[in-house]
Amino acid sequence: MSDDLMTIREMCDAFEVTPRTLRFYEAKELLFPLRDGQKRLFTRRDRARLKLILRGKRFGFSLEDIRQLLDLYDMGDQQRTQLAETLKMARQRLEEMERQRDELGQAIDELAAQIAWGEEKLASTAE
Numbered sequence: 001m002s003d004d005l006m007t008i009r010e011m012c013d014a015f016e017v018t019p020r021t022l023r024f025y026e027a028k029e030l031l032f033p034l035r036d037g038q039k040r041l042f043t044r045r046d047r048a049r050l051k052l053i054l055r056g057k058r059f060g061f062s063l064e065d066i067r068q069l070l071d072l073y074d075m076g077d078q079q080r081t082q083l084a085e086t087l088k089m090a091r092q093r094l095e096e097m098e099r100q101r102d103e104l105g106q107a108i109d110e111l112a113a114q115i116a117w118g119e120e121k122l123a124s125t126a127e
Contacts, residue, residue: 005034005041015050025053030067059093 008019022040025031030053033040042050049070056066069089072082 004044006047008033008040008042011042011047011050014047015054017050017054022050025050025063028063028067030063030070059090060097061089061093065089 006014008022011017011022012019022031022033022042026033026040031042031046031049033042033046035041052070053063053066056069057063061069069082069086072085073079075081
């Protein structure tokens with residue numbers, strides 16, 4: 001196998017994903033493997049795209065957001081538009097994640113207070 005091409009099994013092993021995941025991303029037009037009969041062959045570009053897809057998913061971006069950002073790669077402006085849009089979306093996602101973190105922190109504090117109250121109540125009825 002050429003260093004430039006990887007089989008679906010090699011991709012799965014390299015990125016710790018399932019063949020189903022790769023086929024799903026292909027169906028969503030996020031990856032574009034070459035075809036050799038029934039065999040899928042993934043290029044360096046596919047590997048770079050998969051790396052970005054997985055990173056985007058980890059950060060909570062939708063597949064549609066990821067697809068739109070990946071599609072900006074070929075704008076012919078040295079990826080300036082792609083980078084600007086990525087930064088814009090990343091800032092929005094960071095704000096959303098920080099808000100969620102703050103809400104979770106409040107919920108944790110409230111739950112801890114309720115547990116402490118319950119423990120005190122239980123202890124006072126045992127005396």
